[in-house]
Amino acid sequence: MIxxxxxxxxxxxxxxxxGINISVKEGEKVAVVGPSGSxxxxxxxxxxxxxxxxxxxxxxxGVNIADMxxxxxxxxxxxxMVFQQFNLFNNKTVIGxxxxxxxxxxxxxxxxxxxxxxxxxxxxIFAKEKAPxxxxxxxxxxxxAEVRENALRLLKRIxxxxxxxxxxxxxxxxxxQRIAIIRALAMNPKVILFDEPTSALxxxxxxxxxxxxxxxxDEGMTMVIVTHEMGFAREVATRVLFMDGGQIxxxxxxDEFFSNPQNPRARExxxxxx
Amino acid sequence: MFLKGKNTxxxxxxxxxxxxETFIEYGGYTKVLTGLQNTLxxxxxxxxxxxxxxxxxxxxxxxxxxxxxxxxLNGFCTFYVGLFRGTPVVVQLLVAYYVVLPLLxxxxxxxxxxxxxxxxxxxxxxxxxxxxxxxxxxxxxMEAGRAVGLSYGVTMMKIVVxxxxxxxxxxxxxxxxxxxxxxxxxxFVGAADLxxxxxxxGTNNYEFMVPYLVMALIYIVLVMLIALMVKTxxxxxxxxxxxx
Numbered sequence: 364m365i366x367x368x369x370x371x372x373x374x375x376x377x378x379x380x381x382g383i384n385i386s387v388k389e390g391e392k393v394a395v396v397g398p399s400g401s402x403x404x405x406x407x408x409x410x411x412x413x414x415x416x417x418x419x420x421x422x423x424x425g426v427n428i429a430d431m432x433x434x435x436x437x438x439x440x441x442x443x444m445v446f447q448q449f450n451l452f453n454n455k456t457v458i459g460x461x462x463x464x465x466x467x468x469x470x471x472x473x474x475x476x477x478x479x480x481x482x483x484x485x486x487x488i489f490a491k492e493k494a495p496x497x498x499x500x501x502x503x504x505x506x507x508a509e510v511r512e513n514a515l516r517l518l519k520r521i522x523x524x525x526x527x528x529x530x531x532x533x534x535x536x537x538x539x540q541r542i543a544i545i546r547a548l549a550m551n552p553k554v555i556l557f558d559e560p561t562s563a564l565x566x567x568x569x570x571x572x573x574x575x576x577x578x579x580x581d582e583g584m585t586m587v588i589v590t591h592e593m594g595f596a597r598e599v600a601t602r603v604l605f606m607d608g609g610q611i612x613x614x615x616x617x618d619e620f621f622s623n624p625q626n627p628r629a630r631e632x633x634x635x636x637x
Numbered sequence: 638m639f640l641k642g643k644n645t646x647x648x649x650x651x652x653x654x655x656x657x658e659t660f661i662e663y664g665g666y667t668k669v670l671t672g673l674q675n676t677l678x679x680x681x682x683x684x685x686x687x688x689x690x691x692x693x694x695x696x697x698x699x700x701x702x703x704x705x706x707x708x709x710l711n712g713f714c715t716f717y718v719g720l721f722r723g724t725p726v727v728v729q730l731l732v733a734y735y736v737v738l739p740l741l742x743x744x745x746x747x748x749x750x751x752x753x754x755x756x757x758x759x760x761x762x763x764x765x766x767x768x769x770x771x772x773x774x775x776x777x778x779m780e781a782g783r784a785v786g787l788s789y790g791v792t793m794m795k796i797v798v799x800x801x802x803x804x805x806x807x808x809x810x811x812x813x814x815x816x817x818x819x820x821x822x823x824x825f826v827g828a829a830d831l832x833x834x835x836x837x838x839g840t841n842n843y844e845f846m847v848p849y850l851v852m853a854l855i856y857i858v859l860v861m862l863i864a865l866m867v868k869t870x871x872x873x874x875x876x877x878x879x880x881x
Contacts, residue, residue: 411784413780413783413784436783436786436787436788438786439783439784439785439786440785440786442784443784443785444781444784444785446777446781446784448775448777450775450781451781452778452781452782452796453775453778454796454799454800455796463785463787463795463796464782464785464786464787467787467791467795468786468787543781546785547784547785550785550786
């Protein structure tokens with residue numbers, strides 16, 4: 364589903380990623396671990412071009428999204444992303460956060476269809492052969508109701524439906540992060556990228572967020588997770604990448620990686636964190 | 638002589654009476670009203686022009702600078718802001734009225750010149766206010782918007798700008814207050830503001846103490862009114878903040 368070919372990223376003269384090759388298949392859960400400054404977050408952020416790669420390509424569903432000519436927004440809709448700092452929209456209510464993107468995109472599509480119909484109608488005035496109109500089978504109201512219903516369903520799933528009309532500033536970290544996750548889910552993404560989803564949380568809230576991620580994993584969602592939670596990586600991941608110095612040093616199954624790491628740097632890292 | 642309480646107070650009474658006489662009977666109040674009107678017009682219209690210019694400049698300044706065009710535009714904006722912040726507004730007024738207009742061969746009422754100059758001047762300041770307001774919004778908000786597939790423009794309009802406005806509005810109120818006070822120099826190019834009105838009253842009977850005192854009071858009342866308005870507006874904008 365995602366093929367990363369020779370991905371490089373420089374900040375000025377600093378080489379952060381030094382040529383990464385990896386492919387993620389549908390349904391896989393890939394955990395990326397490694398010491399701080401190893402380039403894991405940069406790697407993840409390059410996957411949906413939050414950071415533009417300096418070199419190399421990222422093939423997502425057959426399209427090279429690292430190409431600057433590609434409309435990246437269309438492809439990002441199929442790649443959810445969850446941030447360390449949650450990044451809920453502060454000026455929107457909880458349900459507004461979840462609805463914003465799907466609603467905007469669907470209403471935009473509707474507007475485009477209507478515009479096209481007007482153009483066709485104008486064209487029809489002069490043409491002998493009347494061109495057929497684009498079929499529009501929804502209205503603004505219907506779209507709004509649909510998106511809202513979907514958002515409420517997702518909220519109910521995490522048990523926060525009574526928080527729908529509150530603003531993010533009144534929520535706990537764990538609640539914010541779970542809402543950030545279902546905000547990504549509301550777009551029906553093919554893959555979700557997690558950038559240290561539990562690192563900014565109080566220890567007692569880590570569990571609820573990891574549980575939700577685990578649920579999604581069990582449902583077959585494709586995921587790439589940058590994490591410091593080794594136990595979680597071992598339990599959920601189907602593959603573990605160990606990164607250091609901007610390179611992938613080891614790529615292994617979680618059992619193999621945690622019990623018998625091949626790379627000496629990985630061994631050293633694990634001996635420190637486990 | 639003038640520190641002897643009783644005598645001074647007696648003088649003061651007489652001064653007030655004189656002022657009142659000129660103010661009412663010789664039509665001083667019409668001049669004051671015109672002056673007040675001009676002051677407000679220059680400040681408010683100037684700020685409106687400033688907001689338009691400032692918005693344009695600020696949006697150019699926050700654009701990502703991968704391409705050449707934004708960089709060229711940005712250079713122009715930096716020059717503009719530097720020019721108008723680097724010279725006193727009196728100098729700008731004088732240059733506009735006595736240098737630029739004659740060179741262009743145009744004739745314009747001094748009030749309009751003042752409005753334009755104050756607009757251009759506050760545009761430079763407002764652009765900085767707006768840029769600061771936008772920059773103060775957590776960059777994570779933009780990232781989150783882009784990550785769900787919204788474009789730069791849509792994220793800006795729906796997420797970043799509404800949050801920036803909360804930071805911008807109070808400062809914009811301060812800008813209006815600053816503008817109102819700065820308009821007291823427009824008499825340099827012959828526009829009739831509060832200063833012109835009250836010095837007319839003062840010159841009428843060679844008595845300046847009371848007129849200038851009243852002028853100061855009018856400025857203070859104006860500024861306090863605006864400050865109050867800004868505060869009310871700010872409070873209603875804090876809807877999405879934590880309220881416990």
